[in-house]
Amino acid sequence: MGSKTTIAYGNVKIKSPYEIKTILNLRMEKSINDHAKIYISGIISDENKAKYVEQATIKDVIEVTQTDDNSATTKLFKGIVTEIQIKAARGVYYIDIVGASSTFNMDIKLKRRSFQDKNMAYTDLVKKVIADYPGDSIDIAAKGKKLEKFIIQYDETDWAFLRRMASHFNTGLVADHLSDKPKFWFGIPEGGSKGNLEEFNYSVSRRVEDYRQLSENRVEGIDTADFTYFEVETDKILSIGDTVSFNNITLYVYRSSSYIKSSVLRHLYYLAPKKGLTQDLLLNDNACNKxxxxxxxxxxxxxxxxxxxxxxxxxxxxxxxxxxxxxxxxxxxxxxxxxxxxxxxxxxxxxxxxxxxxxxxxSVRRRIKGGDKIQKPDEKYFRTKFKKENKFTEKELAFSAKDDKVLISMHEDKGIEILCDSELKIKSENDLIINADKINMEASKGIDIVCNSSSIKMDGKTDIKGSLVKIRC
The missing domain is CATH 2.40.50.230 (Gp5 N-terminal domain)
Incomplete structure (x- = not known):
């Protein structure tokens, strides 16, 4: 949609393409490995009830700001509309809007590609992935480390793929919830210290299951105390990666939920020690058995x-x-x-x-046209590009070094046949025994038989030579 309208809810202003008469509910969610999300509910006029759904596009932008007592404005969210719904009850029309940070654009199309260069740096891999988008990334985790192995993106969105790559460092992705372009941190951003939190409304828990899963799966240097989590409600504005001191403990923000409570914007922060932000290794389940x-x-x-x-x-x-x-x-x-x-x-x-x-x-055969070698499935061939071939048929076993010119054929019915278009040598270091009922030797030019000083030569004439020649009739 084109023009934007702004509506105030206390000291919070929402700018969107939709003219909302009254804001009923506002909630914003931020967490590691997920897009920042916003949920808005409100009342719209009767004349707008149809066109908002019909005219909604992927380019619709939502922006949320907050003004303090000194008239200073703070941006809280900027992103795109991902879902819109219109409902009617007793003649009143309600609109429900769901939005996400611009990183959502990286989480739509499934892709396949490989990264075979094991000397490629993770930073270069990230740059190659985000080259299709106008946004940016900030490398916190990789710091020049090389892949050192084969990597494939198989039926994964770019966001899901990079999330898996970040898990190689036991960290995650953090979406920038204020950018109008896809922007994120590859690793947990180092937001710096934001002072003390002195709130009385909080809860504390310990996730032993998370500790066991990580400690028993290749993550070292952690203990159960690292998985002690605090939930603290405050009106202070914090981002993921910011550090605060709470109950004299240095804690990091790893998740937040912002909402309107008693007409005031409040924030529920989920805090943990630094090692409690450790992420489990994600494996390539999509490619398994593919x-x-x-x-x-x-x-x-x-x-x-x-x-x-x-x-x-x-x-x-x-x-x-x-x-x-x-x-x-x-x-x-x-x-x-x-x-x-x-x-x-x-x-x-x-x-x-x-x-x-x-x-x-x-190896996968790509048939362009049929050949005489594949016409009979019961015949087996083993052949090289140098025309060396073994052939197995129902009755014949043949070895060929030059198609039908240098060939040994063993046939059940025809016996053994040796063909050669050049010199044929049979050499033995010991005895060579030929035993048959009848032996035929044929030559077009001549036959020579030599043993020491004795010889028989047949070339039209027959010459017999030896120190002693015996002829029996």
Missing amino acids: AVEGKVIEVKEDNVRVHLDIDKEQPKDKAFWFPYSTTHTSEGNTGWYCMPELDDKVKLYFPTNKEEEGVIVD
Whole structure:
């Protein structure tokens, strides 16, 4: 919608595209790993009841400010409308509006892409992800650390993906609730000390379950005291990451809820020691038991580099080395070693929810047209690009080094046939025994049989030579 209207509720002003006659309720929520949210309920005029729903767009903006006794204005929220509802009761029309920080725009489209360069810094990964948006990010957690492993974004929104990346540092994302563009902190912002909280309305709890889950899953240096949480109500304006002193304890804001109470804007803050803000590691459950196809771009030993179909570009020198799963490979000198060729289509399979454990399996045939090698499913072939072939049929086992020109064929009915278009040598260090009922030897030019000083030469004439020649008739 176009124009904006402003309505005051005490010392709070709400600017939106909707002309609200009376504000009934206002609530704002902020927490780690979620967008800042706002909920507004009010009364609208009869003539606006239909057009607000019909004309609502994703570009509608809500802004909330507060003015203190000295006429100083503080911004409390700026974001976009995500939901609007009109209700009628006894001739009165009510409007319910739900809004979110601009980071909501990063949490809509599911995407697939990979980050194969293990030397890429997390900061560069974040910059690449947010390049599609006009916003910004502030790196608190990564501080130049490299990926050191393969990373894939698989059916995740950019927000969900970056939230998982932040969990690698046991931290989270914090949305900027005042920006009109997607902006967030990669890690908990360091808001600085905001002094003492001297409030009498509070509650305290200890989350032992959270402590056990984190302490037993790779998070070190924490104890149960770190998971003591306070809920304090005050009129003081604080942000996530701000520190306060409460009951002589230094605590950090990790969540807040703001609302109108007795015509005054109040804030309920959730406070914890610094280590109590620790986030659990998020794994890639979407990719578990899934596979992504790609093209082989390099092969080394039993590893391959692959340009995945989900990526537009993949520099070969920055591609990740994946292990290739063969039928059988032992640690010794036995096994099956058969690697895919360059440009072969293969599948990258993720057996677990840890993408770094992905393995290349199955070459995928891309048939452009049929061939004589695949017309009979009961015949098996093993063939290389160098035209070396093993063929297994119902009655024949054949080994070919040059198609039908250098061939050994073993056939159930026809016996054994050896074909060669060049020299054929049979050499033995010991005895060579040929035993048959009948032996036929044919040659177009000649046959020579030599043993030491004795020889038989047949080339149209027959010459027999030896120190002693016996002829029996």
